[in-house]
Amino acid sequence: MAPIRLDALSMSTDNTSSNVNSARCPEITISEYIFERLYQMGVKSVFGVPGDFNLSLLEHIYDVKSIKWIGTCNELNAAYAADAYAKTSRQMGAVLTTFGVGELSALNGIAGAYSEFVPVVHIVGTSPLPEKRSNLVKNFHHLITNRKMYQKPDHYVYEKLAQTFSVASASIEDGDIAKTCDSVDNVLESVWRESRPGYIFLPCDLTEMKVPFSRLNDKPLKKSYDSGNEQLVDSVVSEILERIYSKQNVSILADAFISKFRMEKPFEKLVKLLNDKVNLFDTYMAKGIFSEDTDRFVGTYAGKVGSKQVSEAIEASDLVLYVGSFANEMNCGFFSYKLDESKIIDLNPQYIRIGKKMYTGVTFMDVLPKLIEKLDASRINSSVRYKSIEKQSLQKVQSNIEAPLTEADLGRSLENLLQPDDILIVETCSFMTGAFQLNMNDARMVSQCYWGSIGYALPATLGACLALRDFQMPGKVITVEGDGSAQMSLQELTSMIRYEVDAIMIMLNNSGYTIERAIKGPYSGYNDICGNWQWTKMLKVFGDINEEKSRSLQITSSKQLSNLVNAGLHDEGRFQLIELILPKFDIPWHYGK
Amino acid sequence: MAPIRLDALSMSTDNTSSNVNSARCPEITISEYIFERLYQMGVKSVFGVPGDFNLSLLEHIYDVKSIKWIGTCNELNAAYAADAYAKTSRQMGAVLTTFGVGELSALNGIAGAYSEFVPVVHIVGTSPLPEKRSNLVKNFHHLITNRKMYQKPDHYVYEKLAQTFSVASASIEDGDIAKTCDSVDNVLESVWRESRPGYIFLPCDLTEMKVPFSRLNDKPLKKSYDSGNEQLVDSVVSEILERIYSKQNVSILADAFISKFRMEKPFEKLVKLLNDKVNLFDTYMAKGIFSEDTDRFVGTYAGKVGSKQVSEAIEASDLVLYVGSFANEMNCGFFSYKLDESKIIDLNPQYIRIGKKMYTGVTFMDVLPKLIEKLDASRINSSVRYKSIEKQSLQKVQSNIEAPLTEADLGRSLENLLQPDDILIVETCSFMTGAFQLNMNDARMVSQCYWGSIGYALPATLGACLALRDFQMPGKVITVEGDGSAQMSLQELTSMIRYEVDAIMIMLNNSGYTIERAIKGPYSGYNDICGNWQWTKMLKVFGDINEEKSRSLQITSSKQLSNLVNAGLHDEGRFQLIELILPKFDIPWHYGK
Known part of the structure; x- marks a missing residue:
C-alpha cells in the first residue's frame, strides 16, 4: 500500500508559537490580542474590507508583524477566500468586516463554512458600546431600524442572527478583562474543536482597551478533543x-x-x-x-x-x-x-x-x-479482493458532443497537469461531477460542492494561494471556473495581480449556466449570461497592463490544450488565465455515466 | 411659489391593470399568479439569478408578457437594482433568488430596503415541500446543517431569519388554495402599505400548482392606508x-x-x-x-x-x-x-x-x-421671512486641494449637467456630503445614504434606468460612483451593455477608500485598493468590443470636464463611463464646511 499523503500537511503544523517577545509592554490592546491569538491558531492572512466601524481595529493589525491584511473587493469574496485558506492550510481562516453591511454581505460564505465544517473566524467591528446599551431611539447607519421605528433599534440584531451560523461568539464589553479575554479564547478554541465558524464582535470604541500581554504565553490556546468519557x-x-x-x-x-x-x-x-x-x-x-x-x-x-x-x-x-x-x-x-x-x-x-x-x-x-x-x-478476516475493478480513468471517457474542445479533453489534460501536493479547486459548475472522477496524482481537491454557492472558486483561488505561501507548502493552485460562476465574484481577479499569486485558472467559456441548462430550461433566456466577455484582456484591465504578473490565453482545441500542458503550463511563475471555448451543452459526466 | 415636482410621478400611476384577458384557461399556475400580481403592483422587471430551486418558477416568468427577467451577475447586485428600481419608479421592486446561497447573498440589500423603507419583494425558490416537512436527517445542498448533524436540518431556517428584514412573508404550501393566494396578496399589500420588504417562499415542487385565474380581476390588490380610527x-x-x-x-x-x-x-x-x-x-x-x-x-x-x-x-x-x-x-x-x-x-x-x-x-x-x-x-400667522439667506450654490465652494480636477469641479459641472426629471444616483462615497448641497435643477436624487452599503450605486444605476424605461418616465440617470465602492459590485457594468441602458456613470478614481481615509488611517494600507485599473477599457472587456453601446472617457482637468458637459454629454444615446482622475485626499465638503 502506498502511503497516505500526509507530507504536505506535516509542513504546516508548527505554527503555534506566538510572534511576541517578553521584553514588551505588560499590556496590549484587545485588538492586538485578537490578532496575536489568531496567529497562534494558524492564521497569517486576514481577509476583509475596511468600514468605519472597524478602522480603529484595523490600525492594530500592523502591530502583529506576522499577520497580513488582505483587502478584498467585497466581503463575500473575503469569506470565500478565508474558507479556502482554512481548507488549504488545514489551520484556520479569518474574515474581518464592518457592522451590518459588511457582516451581512459575508453571511452566505460563513453559512457555507458552517455547513461544510470549515474553521473560519469572523471578526466584526460594531457600533460603540454606549450606543449598544442606550435606551434612546437613535437610528444609526448600518443598523436596521426597528419594525416600529419609534422604538429603539437593536444593536445586537446581527449578533443574534450569527448564532445560527456559528458555534461560539464573543461580544466584547468593558467589564472584567479576564472574562473578556476568555471569551475571545473560547471562540477560537471552539472554532478549532468543532471546525465551524465563530464570531468576535468588537465595538469600535473598545479597540484600545488594555489586556495583559502575559496571557499570550501563560494561557496557551487549547487544541484538543477531550471527551472526558x-x-x-x-x-x-x-x-x-x-x-x-x-x-x-x-x-x-x-x-x-x-x-x-x-x-x-x-x-x-x-x-x-x-x-x-x-x-x-x-x-x-x-x-x-x-x-x-x-x-x-x-x-x-x-x-x-x-x-x-x-x-x-x-x-x-x-x-x-x-x-x-x-x-x-x-x-x-x-x-x-x-x-x-x-x-x-x-x-x-x-x-x-x-x-x-x-x-x-x-x-x-x-x-x-x-x-x-x-x-x-x-x-481480522481477509475480505474479498476486487482485482477486476479497473482504476477509474478519464482516458476512456468521451464527450457526447462533437467539438474541437470539450470538458472531457480538459479532464484528460488535468490528469497530465496535476502534480503531487497541488490544490485543484473546482467550482460548482458543469465540470464538478467529472472532477470527482479524475486521477488526482496525489493532488488535493478543494471545492464547496455541498454548500454549492457558485462564485466560490475565484476568490477561493486567492485564499488557497496565500495559504500555500504563508505556510511554505509545496504545490500549485489550479482552478476550474465556470463563466456564469465567475461573473458572481469576478472583481477578485484583481487580487491575483495585487497579491502576485501564481495560480492557473481555467475558465470554461460555455456561454452561461450550463449546469442549470442540464437541469431545466436548456434554451431559456434566464440561463444566458452577458456574452462577449474578453477574458484574455481581463487581467490587463484589472491592473496588469503589461502582462508582467500574469498571462492570458484562449484555447479552442484539445490539441492546443495538450500542447500548452506539455509546454510547461504548470511551472510558469505568474498567474495564468486559460480561457477554454466550449460548447454550450457539454457536460460529459452529467449525473451518472 | 414654484410647483412641487410631481409631473414625472404622475406619468407612472396607471399601471394597475393586469395584462390578462378573460378568454384564458380558468386556472393558472401559482408561479404565473405571483408574476401577474407583481405586475399589478407595478413591477415590470424582476431582478435575480437562476438556481436549481427556482428554475421551474422562472420558466413561468415568460407566461406574463409584460414582465421582464433581468438576470444580474449576482444576488446582492439584484437586490440593489430592485431597490433603486422601486425608488425611481415609486412603485415596487422585485428580486428572485434561490434557496440559501441566493437569498443570503441578497440579504444586505434587503436589509437596506428594510431600513430605508423601500418596497421590495423577495421571491425565493425553496427546497421541495415534502422535504421541508420530513423528519428524516437529510443534509441537502444549500441548506445549513443542524448544529447537531445527526438531527434534521431546518428547512425553514432562512424563512425565520427573513422575518427580521421584512414586514410580511408567505410560505407556500399545498393546502387551501384561497388561503395560499391570500398569503401572496397579503405580502404584496403589506409591502406597498408599509413600504418595506416582504418575502414569498415557493417550494420548487409547487410551481405548477393551479389557482383560479379569476382572482386576478375579482380581487384587486388593496392599495390604501386605512387607519379605521x-x-x-x-x-x-x-x-x-x-x-x-x-x-x-x-x-x-x-x-x-x-x-x-x-x-x-x-x-x-x-x-x-x-x-x-x-x-x-x-x-x-x-x-x-x-x-x-x-x-x-x-x-x-x-x-x-x-x-x-x-x-x-x-x-x-x-x-x-x-x-x-x-x-x-x-x-x-x-x-x-x-x-x-x-x-x-x-x-x-x-x-x-x-x-x-x-x-x-x-x-x-x-x-x-x-x-x-x-x-x-x-x-395662520405669517412667519418671519429669510430674504437674506443666500441660495446654496457650489459656485463659491472651493476645494482644499490644488489640483487640475477636484470634486468641487465635479459639483459645479453636475449643476450644469442635471436637467429636470433626471435621477442623480450618488454612492456612499467621498462625494456624498457635497451632493446634498448641489442645486438639483429639479432632478431627483437616489442614494442609499442611511443604510450606506458601498457598492450600491453601480447596480442601482441599472435598476433606475430600467424603471425609467419600463414606465416611460422622462429623465436620464447620472451616477457618481467611487472607485473603492465600484469594486464591490463591478461586474454589473456588463448589464449596462446587455440591457442597453444610457446612463452616465462618473467614476471617481482617487485610488481607494477616500471617505474612510478622512475618518481614520489616511495612509494606512487597508484604505488602498488595487490600483492601475483601466476604467476606459472596462466596458469593451465586458462585451462592448467596438464601443457600439457605450463610450468611455478619462478626464484629468476641470476644463476638460466642463467642455464635455457643454458638448452634449447629457444627450448621448448610449452608456457613458467618465473616469475622473482625482487627488487621493480630495473631499471638499467633508463634514461641515
Whole structure:
C-alpha cells in the first residue's frame, strides 16, 4: 500500500508559537490580542474590507508583524477566500468586516463554512458600546431600524442572527478583562474543536482597551478533543472490535471529517494495521485521502452517480467502517447510498453509531486512537479482493458532443497537469461531477460542492494561494471556473495581480449556466449570461497592463490544450488565465455515466 | 411659489391593470399568479439569478408578457437594482433568488430596503415541500446543517431569519388554495402599505400548482392606508390646527416619507394652502421635494453638517411641522438637530407626535388629507421671512486641494449637467456630503445614504434606468460612483451593455477608500485598493468590443470636464463611463464646511 499523503500537511503544523517577545509592554490592546491569538491558531492572512466601524481595529493589525491584511473587493469574496485558506492550510481562516453591511454581505460564505465544517473566524467591528446599551431611539447607519421605528433599534440584531451560523461568539464589553479575554479564547478554541465558524464582535470604541500581554504565553490556546468519557470510549471500542473480528468482508469508507478533524495520522495508522485485509473506499469530499495506486483502494463511492462496480463492491461488504462520515446530498450520490444501517459503524466527530445503536457522548477523535491501541490485526478476516475493478480513468471517457474542445479533453489534460501536493479547486459548475472522477496524482481537491454557492472558486483561488505561501507548502493552485460562476465574484481577479499569486485558472467559456441548462430550461433566456466577455484582456484591465504578473490565453482545441500542458503550463511563475471555448451543452459526466 | 415636482410621478400611476384577458384557461399556475400580481403592483422587471430551486418558477416568468427577467451577475447586485428600481419608479421592486446561497447573498440589500423603507419583494425558490416537512436527517445542498448533524436540518431556517428584514412573508404550501393566494396578496399589500420588504417562499415542487385565474380581476390588490380610527384622527387634527393657529413663526420640514408613502399630492396641497405664510425646509433624504426657486424655501436642514444660517432659521421657529419625518443619523446631521421636542409636530407613517404626546393608532397618511380639509389658512400667522439667506450654490465652494480636477469641479459641472426629471444616483462615497448641497435643477436624487452599503450605486444605476424605461418616465440617470465602492459590485457594468441602458456613470478614481481615509488611517494600507485599473477599457472587456453601446472617457482637468458637459454629454444615446482622475485626499465638503 502506498502511503497516505500526509507530507504536505506535516509542513504546516508548527505554527503555534506566538510572534511576541517578553521584553514588551505588560499590556496590549484587545485588538492586538485578537490578532496575536489568531496567529497562534494558524492564521497569517486576514481577509476583509475596511468600514468605519472597524478602522480603529484595523490600525492594530500592523502591530502583529506576522499577520497580513488582505483587502478584498467585497466581503463575500473575503469569506470565500478565508474558507479556502482554512481548507488549504488545514489551520484556520479569518474574515474581518464592518457592522451590518459588511457582516451581512459575508453571511452566505460563513453559512457555507458552517455547513461544510470549515474553521473560519469572523471578526466584526460594531457600533460603540454606549450606543449598544442606550435606551434612546437613535437610528444609526448600518443598523436596521426597528419594525416600529419609534422604538429603539437593536444593536445586537446581527449578533443574534450569527448564532445560527456559528458555534461560539464573543461580544466584547468593558467589564472584567479576564472574562473578556476568555471569551475571545473560547471562540477560537471552539472554532478549532468543532471546525465551524465563530464570531468576535468588537465595538469600535473598545479597540484600545488594555489586556495583559502575559496571557499570550501563560494561557496557551487549547487544541484538543477531550471527551472526558473514558469508560464509554472503552466500551464503544470493544463493541467495534468484536464486530470487526466477527465479519468476513470488512470495508473502510474514508470520509471528509478525517481531515477536517485532523485525524489523518491515526487514520493512517489504522489503515496500516489492517494491512491488506480490508478494502478501501473514499467519498467525493474525501477524494485524495488515498493515493490512487494504493493496493486495496477500490474507488470512490458515489452511489448512483459513481462507478457501478465500486458501488456493488462496497455494498457487498458485511461491515463498513465509515470513518469521519460526512453524510450529505452531494457526498452520498444524491442520497443513493445503499448500505444497510445494521452493517455500518459510523465514526463521526459528533457521535458514534454502531448499527442502530447511537452514542452521542463520544466521538471518532476519542475512539480512533483507542481503536488502534487495542486492535489485534491477526483476528481480522481477509475480505474479498476486487482485482477486476479497473482504476477509474478519464482516458476512456468521451464527450457526447462533437467539438474541437470539450470538458472531457480538459479532464484528460488535468490528469497530465496535476502534480503531487497541488490544490485543484473546482467550482460548482458543469465540470464538478467529472472532477470527482479524475486521477488526482496525489493532488488535493478543494471545492464547496455541498454548500454549492457558485462564485466560490475565484476568490477561493486567492485564499488557497496565500495559504500555500504563508505556510511554505509545496504545490500549485489550479482552478476550474465556470463563466456564469465567475461573473458572481469576478472583481477578485484583481487580487491575483495585487497579491502576485501564481495560480492557473481555467475558465470554461460555455456561454452561461450550463449546469442549470442540464437541469431545466436548456434554451431559456434566464440561463444566458452577458456574452462577449474578453477574458484574455481581463487581467490587463484589472491592473496588469503589461502582462508582467500574469498571462492570458484562449484555447479552442484539445490539441492546443495538450500542447500548452506539455509546454510547461504548470511551472510558469505568474498567474495564468486559460480561457477554454466550449460548447454550450457539454457536460460529459452529467449525473451518472 | 414654484410647483412641487410631481409631473414625472404622475406619468407612472396607471399601471394597475393586469395584462390578462378573460378568454384564458380558468386556472393558472401559482408561479404565473405571483408574476401577474407583481405586475399589478407595478413591477415590470424582476431582478435575480437562476438556481436549481427556482428554475421551474422562472420558466413561468415568460407566461406574463409584460414582465421582464433581468438576470444580474449576482444576488446582492439584484437586490440593489430592485431597490433603486422601486425608488425611481415609486412603485415596487422585485428580486428572485434561490434557496440559501441566493437569498443570503441578497440579504444586505434587503436589509437596506428594510431600513430605508423601500418596497421590495423577495421571491425565493425553496427546497421541495415534502422535504421541508420530513423528519428524516437529510443534509441537502444549500441548506445549513443542524448544529447537531445527526438531527434534521431546518428547512425553514432562512424563512425565520427573513422575518427580521421584512414586514410580511408567505410560505407556500399545498393546502387551501384561497388561503395560499391570500398569503401572496397579503405580502404584496403589506409591502406597498408599509413600504418595506416582504418575502414569498415557493417550494420548487409547487410551481405548477393551479389557482383560479379569476382572482386576478375579482380581487384587486388593496392599495390604501386605512387607519379605521376616524375619531382619533379628528381629535389629532384639531389639536394640530390649534397649535398652528396659535404660533407666530411656523415652519415646515419636509422629509423623505412624504414620497416613500406616496403623499406628494396632499403635501403639495398643504403647502399651497399655507400659501406663503410659513417657511419651507427639506432634509437630505427629501432633497428635491421643493424646487430650489420656491419662494419660501429656505434650505436643507442638516444640523451641524449643513448651512449654519439654515439651521439657525429653522431652530428659531416656534412650531415645526415635521412632515413625513424620517429621523436617522445621516438625515439629521449625525443627530445634531437642535429642535426642542415641544416645538415639533411629528407626522410619521407609524405615529403622530404633538410635542411630547405620542399617538400610535394614527399616521400622517390619515392626518394629512383631513388637515387640508379643515385648515383655515386665514388663521395662520405669517412667519418671519429669510430674504437674506443666500441660495446654496457650489459656485463659491472651493476645494482644499490644488489640483487640475477636484470634486468641487465635479459639483459645479453636475449643476450644469442635471436637467429636470433626471435621477442623480450618488454612492456612499467621498462625494456624498457635497451632493446634498448641489442645486438639483429639479432632478431627483437616489442614494442609499442611511443604510450606506458601498457598492450600491453601480447596480442601482441599472435598476433606475430600467424603471425609467419600463414606465416611460422622462429623465436620464447620472451616477457618481467611487472607485473603492465600484469594486464591490463591478461586474454589473456588463448589464449596462446587455440591457442597453444610457446612463452616465462618473467614476471617481482617487485610488481607494477616500471617505474612510478622512475618518481614520489616511495612509494606512487597508484604505488602498488595487490600483492601475483601466476604467476606459472596462466596458469593451465586458462585451462592448467596438464601443457600439457605450463610450468611455478619462478626464484629468476641470476644463476638460466642463467642455464635455457643454458638448452634449447629457444627450448621448448610449452608456457613458467618465473616469475622473482625482487627488487621493480630495473631499471638499467633508463634514461641515
